[in-house]
Amino acid sequence: MKYEILGKSNIKVSRVGMGVLPIGPNQRALPLDEGASIIRYALDRGISFLDTAQYYKTYPYIREALKGSCYEPVISSKSLCVDYSSMEAAIDEARKSLNRDVIDIFLLHELRCGQFEERQGAWDCLQDAKAKGIIRACGISTHDLLVTSEMADVPECDVVFPLINYAGLGVRKGNGPGTADEMIESISRCHASGKGVFSMKAFGGGNLTANYQKALKYVLEKQEIDSVMIGFGEIKDIDDLFDYIDGRMSPDYNPDVSQKKMCIEQSDCEGCGTCLKICESEAIFYNENGLAQIDEGKCLTCGYCAAACPVRAIIMY
Ligand code: SF4
Ligand code: SF4
Numbered sequence: 001m002k003y004e005i006l007g008k009s010n011i012k013v014s015r016v017g018m019g020v021l022p023i024g025p026n027q028r029a030l031p032l033d034e035g036a037s038i039i040r041y042a043l044d045r046g047i048s049f050l051d052t053a054q055y056y057k058t059y060p061y062i063r064e065a066l067k068g069s070c071y072e073p074v075i076s077s078k079s080l081c082v083d084y085s086s087m088e089a090a091i092d093e094a095r096k097s098l099n100r101d102v103i104d105i106f107l108l109h110e111l112r113c114g115q116f117e118e119r120q121g122a123w124d125c126l127q128d129a130k131a132k133g134i135i136r137a138c139g140i141s142t143h144d145l146l147v148t149s150e151m152a153d154v155p156e157c158d159v160v161f162p163l164i165n166y167a168g169l170g171v172r173k174g175n176g177p178g179t180a181d182e183m184i185e186s187i188s189r190c191h192a193s194g195k196g197v198f199s200m201k202a203f204g205g206g207n208l209t210a211n212y213q214k215a216l217k218y219v220l221e222k223q224e225i226d227s228v229m230i231g232f233g234e235i236k237d238i239d240d241l242f243d244y245i246d247g248r249m250s251p252d253y254n255p256d257v258s259q260k261k262m263c264i265e266q267s268d269c270e271g272c273g274t275c276l277k278i279c280e281s282e283a284i285f286y287n288e289n290g291l292a293q294i295d296e297g298k299c300l301t302c303g304y305c306a307a308a309c310p311v312r313a314i315i316m317y
């Protein structure tokens with residue numbers, strides 16, 4: 001495993017990080033010890049960068065994985081909150097739940113186009129937390145290439161966590177879709193201005209997993225991306241990754257995705273209803289929050305809804 005410094009932040013991370021979301025209650029809902037053992041396995045193999053979020057409810061897995069170990073991975077968390085006091089509470093929750101005085105990286109989670117001003121309170125809180133030394137770096141996660149580009153000109157922003165994959169699945173450009181090339185341009189701007197860049201959704205939320213090696217090659221070849229965050233839900237996912245980066249993978253190997261399930265990321269869904277119209281199995285319904293949700297009993301995992309969702313909130317895991 002290679003290691004890189006995230007921009008000017010002085011934070012050293014593994015070239016591939018572990019997204020912890022898949023083991024948690026929003027996806028596989030693994031028992032605590034099983035989920036923790038997957039994190040521990042990733043750490044044993046040299047992964048030193050973990051991505052979590054207030055919304056993922058995965059702090060207990062990380063805490064359990066680190067209990068009694070000598071590992072001190074870089075932990076990045078984030079919150080969807082808007083105002084100062086909610087962000088203060090989110091940082092406090094992370095510090096307590098992870099049993100850490102300092103959280104390495106804290107982000108505005110899923111910053112959408114035109115939303116930066118609206119979330120200024122939360123952003124101010126991140127600046128204050130950094131000044132107090134309870135976070136080391138702050139930044140944003142986003143699917144939007146305009147937001148990514150905007151961050152290149154924000155001096156207080158240390159790191160960006162944008163979405164990128166070879167097919168451009170889920171890349172947003174304001175109210176419409178953007179392309180992978182356009183997102184790479186925005187990422188390059190951030191990289192050139194000294195921001196640390198770590199990327200998400202190399203497999204387009206599972207929709208590109210059938211082209212596993214092509215998807216990994218694309219992101220790992222980009223020098224402007226310091227680290228690539230990959231969600232691991234089982235040990236085999238980690239073994240596959242190392243087989244690929246160590247050159248042991250047969251060129252025609254792709255993981256079996258036949259047992260995968262579909263799920264709608266509630267933090268990403270905008271409730272537009274497109275997927276409800278597309279699904280002929282009537283497997284999608286609006287939940288009590290007005291957001292789309294999948295009835296696993298009816299879903300045929302055809303993937304049509306995922307292809308139609310404008311914000312790529314529908315993932316396969
Ligand atoms: S298409 Fe996407 S954003 Fe629209 S309701 Fe479905 S999951 Fe949500
Ligand atoms: S994967 Fe197919 S069956 Fe399942 S919810 Fe989406 S469109 Fe419906």
